[in-house]
Amino acid sequence: DATIIxxxxxxxxxxxxxxxxxxDFTDKEIFVGIDVHKxxxxxxxxxxxxxxxxxxxxxxxxxxxxxxRKDYPGANYLCxxxxxxxxxxxxxxxxxxxxxxxxxxxADIPHTHKQKTTKTDTLDSQGIAQALSAxxxxxxxxxxxxxxxxRSLIRHRKRVQFDIRRCKNRIRSFLLQFxxxxxxxxxxxxxxxxxxxxxxxxIDQSVTxxxxxxxxxxxxxxxxxxxxxxxxxxxxxxxxxxxxxxxTLLSVPGVGPLTALTLITEIADIKRFGSFRRLNxxxxxxxxxxxxxxxxxxxxxxxxxxxxxxxxxxxxxxxxIRHDPALLLVFEEWKRRMTAKRAIVKIAHKLLSRIRYIWLxxxxxxxxxxx
Numbered sequence: 001d002a003t004i005i006x007x008x009x010x011x012x013x014x015x016x017x018x019x020x021x022x023x024d025f026t027d028k029e030i031f032v033g034i035d036v037h038k039x040x041x042x043x044x045x046x047x048x049x050x051x052x053x054x055x056x057x058x059x060x061x062x063x064x065x066x067x068x069r070k071d072y073p074g075a076n077y078l079c080x081x082x083x084x085x086x087x088x089x090x091x092x093x094x095x096x097x098x099x100x101x102x103x104x105x106x107a108d109i110p111h112t113h114k115q116k117t118t119k120t121d122t123l124d125s126q127g128i129a130q131a132l133s134a135x136x137x138x139x140x141x142x143x144x145x146x147x148x149x150x151r152s153l154i155r156h157r158k159r160v161q162f163d164i165r166r167c168k169n170r171i172r173s174f175l176l177q178f179x180x181x182x183x184x185x186x187x188x189x190x191x192x193x194x195x196x197x198x199x200x201x202x203i204d205q206s207v208t209x210x211x212x213x214x215x216x217x218x219x220x221x222x223x224x225x226x227x228x229x230x231x232x233x234x235x236x237x238x239x240x241x242x243x244x245x246x247x248t249l250l251s252v253p254g255v256g257p258l259t260a261l262t263l264i265t266e267i268a269d270i271k272r273f274g275s276f277r278r279l280n281x282x283x284x285x286x287x288x289x290x291x292x293x294x295x296x297x298x299x300x301x302x303x304x305x306x307x308x309x310x311x312x313x314x315x316x317x318x319x320x321i322r323h324d325p326a327l328l329l330v331f332e333e334w335k336r337r338m339t340a341k342r343a344i345v346k347i348a349h350k351l352l353s354r355i356r357y358i359w360l361x362x363x364x365x366x367x368x369x370x371x
């Protein structure tokens with residue numbers, strides 16, 4: 001009988017190998033536009049100048065970082081999102097993970113007419129990514145965390161001050177509603193005597209008295225909170241971080257401790273403005289312009305501004321003209337050609353220029369100099 005022998009040749013061939021080649025995006029650019037929301041982010045990706053895709057993800061910098069490194073390993077990533085309620089924590093977390101991120105002013109992102117008439121999260125994120133890839137948008141300045149925290153305290157003071165004013169208006173409206181007249185001796189003053197009168201004067205209906213008592217209690221709570229905020233701000237003013245610069249700014253007429261500290265925390269680094277024009281643009285003390293061809297027209301003051309600094313600079317200008325004779329002469333000269341309100345804006349413009357000079361040169365303000 002014939003014997004059949006089977007030989008397994010695979011035993012002598014050794015282990016089988018499987019070669020795989022993965023995508024490599026080294027030295028390539030991936031642009032990431034993020035439309036930030038509380039519960040989710042809409043993310044759009046551009047490769048060089050080409051749109052790739054849009055997707056939604058949880059609001060997490062870690063999740064975005066893992067996705068980018070997995071799908072586009074080795075690439076140079078540039079993310080961007082609009083400044084707003086989310087602050088700067090997203091930028092800081094992405095930067096810690098080695099991903100560059102810009103925080104953008106919403107008004108600086110170019111939009112077509114179609115995008116202006118149709119707004120969606122997808123279109124917003126695509127617009128950000130496209131602007132980053134084209135290089136048509138520049139990031140805003142991001143302060144260090146300590147400066148941001150100090151700035152938030154000063155801004156909170158303004159919010160509490162607004163709440164107090166609103167509470168006072170409510171009380172006066174309540175008195176008018178029920179026909180109660182405030183004695184003329186109090187006028188518009190909210191002194192302790194006036195508060196005591198509010199608590200003690202006769203009201204026919206007991207529930208009306210109860211309602212007014214609640215409103216007075218709310219006012220007193222806000223005023224107590226306002227005093228505590230002011231105490232914390234005074235501690236910042238005396239701190240080692242701000243003590244060297246405070247005397248320089250306090251030498252400017254019209255600039256008090258609160259204005260000086262607001263200038264420091266809002267501007268942070270005066271050297272980041274290469275010229276006075278850039279600083280003035282940040283504060284917002286120049287007119288809007290509509291000029292074409294032979295026609296030149298300068299309109300009202302710009303709508304883009306730092307609302308905390310512009311208001312303070314206008315207030316400081318009104319005080320400065322009473323203490324600096326040179327500014328008073330300039331104000332009177334401009335007032336002959338325009339209204340006092342427009343003239344004081346020019347004084348604020350001039351005062352800001354002088355603040356920049358003494359800040360950069362670490363010198364004190366000198367009164368009586370016209371130019």
